[in-house]
Amino acid sequence: QVQLVESGGGLVQPGGSLRLSCEVSLSTSLTYSMTYSTSWYRQAPGKERELVARIFTAAFSPIYGDSAKGRFTISNAREYGKNNVFLQMNNLEPEDTAVYYCCLRTTRDVDFWGQGTQVTVSS
Numbered sequence: 845q846v847q848l849v850e851s852g853g854g855l856v857q858p859g860g861s862l863r864l865s866c867e868v869s870l871s872t873s874l875t876y877s878m879t880y881s882t883s884w885y886r887q888a889p890g891k892e893r894e895l896v897a898r899i900f901t902a903a904f905s906p907i908y909g910d911s912a913k914g915r916f917t918i919s920n921a922r923e924y925g926k927n928n929v930f931l932q933m934n935n936l937e938p939e940d941t942a943v944y945y946c947c948l949r950t951t952r953d954v955d956f957w958g959q960g961t962q963v964t965v966s967s
Contacts, residue, residue: 845869845871846868846869846870846871846874846948846956847867847868847869848866848867848868848869848946848947848948848956848957848958849866849867849869849958849959850864850865850866850944850945850946850958850959850960850961851864851865851867851961852864852865852961853944853961853962853963853964854962854963854964855964855965855966856936856963856964856965857965857966857967858936858937858938858965858966858967859935859936860936860965861932861933861934861935861936862933862936862963863930863931863932863933864884864930864931864933864944864961864963865928865929865930866882866884866928866929866930866931866946866958867926867927867928868882868926868927868928868929868946868948869926870926870927874950876901876922876927877901878950878951878952879901879927879948879949879950879951880900880901880949880950880951880953881898881899881900881901881948881949882898882899882901882920882927882929882946882947882948882949883895883896883897883898883899883946883947883949884896884897884898884918884929884931884944884945884946884947885944885945885947886940886942886943886944886945886963887942887943887945887960888939888941888942888943891942893945894909894911895907895909896908896909896911896912896916896931896944897909897912897916897917897918897931898918899918899919899920899929906918911939911940912933915933915934915935915936916931916932916933916934917931917932917934918930918931918932919932929946931944933963936963936965937965938965938966939965940963940965941963941964941965941966942962942963943960943961943962943963944960944961944962944963945957945958945959945960946958
């Protein structure tokens with residue numbers, strides 16, 4: 845069973861930093877080579893979900909949403925059969941307040957989502 849578990853959210857002051865983690869557990873029917881990308885999305889109250897950053901299983905360059913460029917960095921690390929995807933967020937602004945979701949897309953365009961982690965930027 846494919847599982848995505850996000851962590852690392854919380855309350856931070858403007859200008860601060862957070863590092864989100866997404867632990868991706870694959871299954872016997874879905875191997876790493878069958879994955880296409882892992883992304884971070886976010887959704888603020890009353891707004892649509894938007895792409896923050898995406899990293900590809902193949903060695904393509906990551907892509908970032910406009911709000912993340914220059915401030916956020918996505919990375920990944922594989923060990924012990926699990927794939928961890930990180931989102932380093934620096935210079936956070938109140939507008940970054942949202943629930944952040946991790947999403948795995950397979951090579952067959954099937955998406956798996958985590959439950960989300962709340963990020964609140966406030967003084």
